[in-house]
Amino acid sequence: xxxxxxxxxxxxxxxxxxxxxxxxxxxxxxxxxxxxxxxxxxxxxxxxxxxxxxxxxxxxxxxxxxxxxxxxxxxxxxxxxxxxxxxxxxxxxxxxxxxxxxxxxxxxxxxxxxxxxxxxxxxxxxxxxxxxxxxxxxxxxxxxxxxxxxxxxxxxxxxxxxxxxxxxxxxxxxxxxxxxxxxxxxxxxxxxxxxxxxxxxxxxxxxxxxxxxxxxxxxxxxxxxxxxxxxxxxxxxxxxxxxxxxxxxxxxxxxxxxxxxxxxxxxxxxxxxxxxxxxxxxxxxxxxxxxxxxxxxxxxxxxxxxxxxxxxxxxxxxxxxxxxxxxxxxxxxxxxxxxxxxxxxxxxxxxxxxxxxxxxxxxxxxxxxxxxxxxxxxxxxxxxxxxxxxxxxxxxxxxxxxxxxxxxxxxxxxxxxxxxxxxxxxxxxxxxxxxxxxxxxxxxxxxxxxxxxxxxxxxxxxxxxxxxxxxxxxxxxxxxxxxxxxxxxxxxxxxxxxxxxxxxxxxxxxxxxxxxxxxxxxxxxxxxxxxxxxxxxxxxxxxxxxxxxxxxxxxxxxxxxxxxxxxxxxxxxxxxxxxxxxxxxxxxxxxxxxxxxxxxxxxxxxxxxxxxxxxxxxxxxxxxxxxxxxxxxxxxxxxxxxxxxxxxxxxxxxxxxxxxxxxxxxxxxxxxxxxxxxxxxxxxxxxxxxxxxxxxxxxxxxxxxxxxxxxxxxxxxxxxxxxxxxxxxxxxxxxxxxxxxxxxxxxxxxxxxxxxxxxxxxxxxxxxxxxxxxxxxxxxxxxxxxxxxxxxxxxxxx
Ligand code: NBG
Numbered sequence: 001x002x003x004x005x006x007x008x009x010x011x012x013x014x015x016x017x018x019x020x021x022x023x024x025x026x027x028x029x030x031x032x033x034x035x036x037x038x039x040x041x042x043x044x045x046x047x048x049x050x051x052x053x054x055x056x057x058x059x060x061x062x063x064x065x066x067x068x069x070x071x072x073x074x075x076x077x078x079x080x081x082x083x084x085x086x087x088x089x090x091x092x093x094x095x096x097x098x099x100x101x102x103x104x105x106x107x108x109x110x111x112x113x114x115x116x117x118x119x120x121x122x123x124x125x126x127x128x129x130x131x132x133x134x135x136x137x138x139x140x141x142x143x144x145x146x147x148x149x150x151x152x153x154x155x156x157x158x159x160x161x162x163x164x165x166x167x168x169x170x171x172x173x174x175x176x177x178x179x180x181x182x183x184x185x186x187x188x189x190x191x192x193x194x195x196x197x198x199x200x201x202x203x204x205x206x207x208x209x210x211x212x213x214x215x216x217x218x219x220x221x222x223x224x225x226x227x228x229x230x231x232x233x234x235x236x237x238x239x240x241x242x243x244x245x246x247x248x249x250x251x252x253x254x255x256x257x258x259x260x261x262x263x264x265x266x267x268x269x270x271x272x273x274x275x276x277x278x279x280x281x282x283x284x285x286x287x288x289x290x291x292x293x294x295x296x297x298x299x300x301x302x303x304x305x306x307x308x309x310x311x312x313x314x315x316x317x318x319x320x321x322x323x324x325x326x327x328x329x330x331x332x333x334x335x336x337x338x339x340x341x342x343x344x345x346x347x348x349x350x351x352x353x354x355x356x357x358x359x360x361x362x363x364x365x366x367x368x369x370x371x372x373x374x375x376x377x378x379x380x381x382x383x384x385x386x387x388x389x390x391x392x393x394x395x396x397x398x399x400x401x402x403x404x405x406x407x408x409x410x411x412x413x414x415x416x417x418x419x420x421x422x423x424x425x426x427x428x429x430x431x432x433x434x435x436x437x438x439x440x441x442x443x444x445x446x447x448x449x450x451x452x453x454x455x456x457x458x459x460x461x462x463x464x465x466x467x468x469x470x471x472x473x474x475x476x477x478x479x480x481x482x483x484x485x486x487x488x489x490x491x492x493x494x495x496x497x498x499x500x501x502x503x504x505x506x507x508x509x510x511x512x513x514x515x516x517x518x519x520x521x522x523x524x525x526x527x528x529x530x531x532x533x534x535x536x537x538x539x540x541x542x543x544x545x546x547x548x549x550x551x552x553x554x555x556x557x558x559x560x561x562x563x564x565x566x567x568x569x570x571x572x573x574x575x576x577x578x579x580x581x582x583x584x585x586x587x588x589x590x591x592x593x594x595x596x597x598x599x600x601x602x603x604x605x606x607x608x609x610x611x612x613x614x615x616x617x618x619x620x621x622x623x624x625x626x627x628x629x630x631x632x633x634x635x636x637x638x639x640x641x642x643x644x645x646x647x648x649x650x651x652x653x654x655x656x657x658x659x660x661x662x663x664x665x666x667x668x669x670x671x672x673x674x675x676x677x678x679x680x681x682x683x684x685x686x687x688x689x690x691x692x693x694x695x696x697x698x699x700x701x702x703x704x705x706x707x708x709x710x711x712x713x714x715x716x717x718x719x720x721x722x723x724x725x726x727x728x729x730x731x732x733x734x735x736x737x738x739x740x741x742x743x744x745x746x747x748x749x750x751x752x753x754x755x756x757x758x759x760x761x762x763x764x765x766x767x768x769x770x771x772x773x774x775x776x777x778x779x780x781x782x783x784x785x786x787x788x789x790x791x792x793x794x795x796x797x798x
Pocket of ligand 1: 115116117118120310348349354422451639640641642643661
């Protein structure tokens, strides 16, 4: 492998010729990108091999993170940085007349997920490898990402996200390690002469799962872990009752899309198929790898821990039981004793609709043996609980099969040795509310692990200007020890530093401004206060509250001749689920507001509104660090943690937020002077729900609110008065489930406070610097350390 710039150049040129049969001068930029990618992956393979050997040599315990999503973002630059060859490659290419950033632009964001849970999984992968822990990812190789969002006439339009158009330079396919995953069929139960019961799967339909591995390269360490993506392929033995075409297209479908539409029965079966597909393949691979290394499975629980990222991978539990019992002849009690020491479960949401429940007949038909095992887990659980508590209700409430449904979260809690929430307030809600019965039964299982983000991607890589400033001010220890950011506290009063920070913010804004102009045609000014709300579109995240505030401002600007404020730019970015009508209409509302502003010079004197289409990791990388004000305004109690809030904070934005999720912990760290907390708290929300809440009363209390809400349906925003009817109805006729109206006045006041604070630019900069100084806690290195110490008990291997 290349040792310096000269070797690199020689090797690069040779490879271009060998691969494409053309000279470098005649090669296309995509060809250059593909060659560079391959070189870097091969470079990484050396450490990959060493890491695998070390794990075997040390007989180290390994952690497997099972997750339906890994939103890893582009890898070219971060891999170059992590391998420590960024400068060599950058300069080498420059001398060849190639601009590295042109090659970077060719890389697509991998379409391996949709939201917070998926990005968290990616941050964890980075921290694990960098801290030299053996921790791997297991997921699906989706052929298409969620969707590419286009905005047409203000509406979201979904286009295919063909992220694999150029292939995936980081993966290496390993057909040799394929496994077979069984579906459908029935189970034949027989007892042999020794009285041993056998469960034979009759007429299963097999799908071949083929692994494609991506090296996860740690920063400044040789440690390289594996992110395994499973792709579905046909088996040789085709089911007798199916024609080849149907079989092939069904196979392809399994790994085609992220979260296939579940509005039809067919779609729901497909989701279930996906879940079993990747967990069965993952568990089979772990088991056979373990046998190769140890020649026995007796110590599996000492060498393996599987972290279940939400409920999607929970079928791994009965699947491991099945493999241990049916294939390796363990008795139930032995198998259970291992399984219940291997799995740990993370909950990421308390939203009822996201706590998965599958109709019994789905699992029974698609996975007949797995269903029998779930039934037995349930039977034994209920008996045990009844024995222990003498309480039939307790047994029934915590059952994993009830009302004709399999409750996946319950199955996870019954079978795991650890159950964690993702922020303190979230874990409290799990203990006292959502899973209170389980908490009474197994208090020792419950623990809290506040989320984190990798500061290497979200600060060092995406904001080099700020990183340099921090290095100049406090040295570079924070890169490996993020808690060292605290040292910045000693400098926050320095005028020079405050000014440098503001200058950097302006530079970052300019980068964003150029991008936004290219994407939307809208021109922004760096002198404006950048106020950003970027996350999935959902009623509970309350993008609508922000919209009502904007409507209110527009109404004031138009009616009050004395109106004045510092210019503020409201930036939104969000994808809505394709079948979520309300959410899609909120996107239309945002774009409508944007058009109204663009058409009116008076309004533009004070505000701008812009919607950035197709929000994704690479957009977040330029959006978060250009922001002054971070919007975290969910209904208290609903946002499990949030991780965007941490990225904004780390890049010196001030939070305006409710006491929800990790905002609570941000607030504890920075205090009243350095964030702006408003609105109902969890207790207040509960009290309103308990005592009765009336959306109409809120309108009566506040004329300003009434006027803003009325604008939705009086033709003043849109000539068609029914355009936003669905939003209006949600607020008024469905009585405002997420208390948008109840928080309106408080939110407007909080925004006035923002305006007041922004007047004093130095004081503002100081607050931003304090936020940066306190953000080390939210590095995922800290989170991973907590998981390692409390749950995984794994050791560093290098
Ligand atoms: C999300 C929560 C966020 C949280 C992330 C990561 C899902 C199902 N949940 O609040 O909504 O930050 O998980 O834990 O993606």
